[in-house]
Amino acid sequence: MPETLQEDHFAKAAKRHFEDADYVHRDSRLPTADHLYGFAAECAVKSLLLRFTDVEMGPSNKPEIAHPAPPEDDPDRTLQFGHINELVKEIKLLAHGRSGAPLHAAVDTDLRAFRRWRVSARYSDGTYAQAEMVQRRCDAARRILVLHEQALLNGRLP
Numbered sequence: 001m002p003e004t005l006q007e008d009h010f011a012k013a014a015k016r017h018f019e020d021a022d023y024v025h026r027d028s029r030l031p032t033a034d035h036l037y038g039f040a041a042e043c044a045v046k047s048l049l050l051r052f053t054d055v056e057m058g059p060s061n062k063p064e065i066a067h068p069a070p071p072e073d074d075p076d077r078t079l080q081f082g083h084i085n086e087l088v089k090e091i092k093l094l095a096h097g098r099s100g101a102p103l104h105a106a107v108d109t110d111l112r113a114f115r116r117w118r119v120s121a122r123y124s125d126g127t128y129a130q131a132e133m134v135q136r137r138c139d140a141a142r143r144i145l146v147l148h149e150q151a152l153l154n155g156r157l158p
Contacts, residue, residue, distance in 0.1 A: 006057050007050035011148065014043035018145055025138060031126030034134045038117040041141040042084035044148040045091070045107060049081060052157050053100050084114040102157040106147050113140035 021036030046063050049055040058064035063081040081090055088111045091104055113136050121128060151157050 005050075006063075007047045010043045010047035010050065011152070014040050014047060014145055014148065017043060018141060021138065021141070025134065030129035030131060030134045031121065031124070034117070034129045034137055035119075035122055037134070037137045037141040038084045038114055038119075041110070041114060041137075041144045042087065044141075044144045045084070045087055045111070046081060048103055048107075048148055048151060048157070049091075052103055052151065055081065083117075083119045084111070085117045085119075087111060088115050106158055107144055110140035110143050113137050 017036045018040035021033045021040055024036065025033035049063055050057070053065070055063045055065045058078060064078045065081075066078055081087060091100075091107065091111065117137065147158070
């Protein structure tokens with residue numbers, strides 16, 4: 001039996017997190033929905049990065065790429081792709097290559113919805129989660145997942 005690739009794990013996780021987010025969102029459990037929408041978008045973007053750019057899985061089990069303009073004091077530096085709020089900034093660095101530019105163009109606006117999303121919010125009391133913000137992140141995650149599905153079907157980014 002062939003080994004499942006990490007990009008396939010990310011793709012399945014994206015769908016699972018999104019479906020769970022919708023379920024709890026319908027029950028007005030906004031903090032949990034918000035958290036899961038962030039993970040859904042993150043997983044879909046990581047799947048796209050692994051499929052359509054020079055990003056590879058690194059030894060720390062995070063997607064990474066050689067820094068396109070490494071600092072002089074660390075010429076071997078790599079960029080590791082963390083949570084969705086970090087991807088907002090990091091994905092711009094992929095735009096230097098032919099394959100990165102279409103991905104950046106396709107997800108840039110939607111990623112901005114997650115700029116202030118934090119994985120550490122899972123430890124909060126949840127009062128930060130306002131209905132309008134959660135809906136905005138839901139819509140952004142949905143568009144990213146649709147883009148992901150279209151890219152898988154077409155074998156390319158738009």
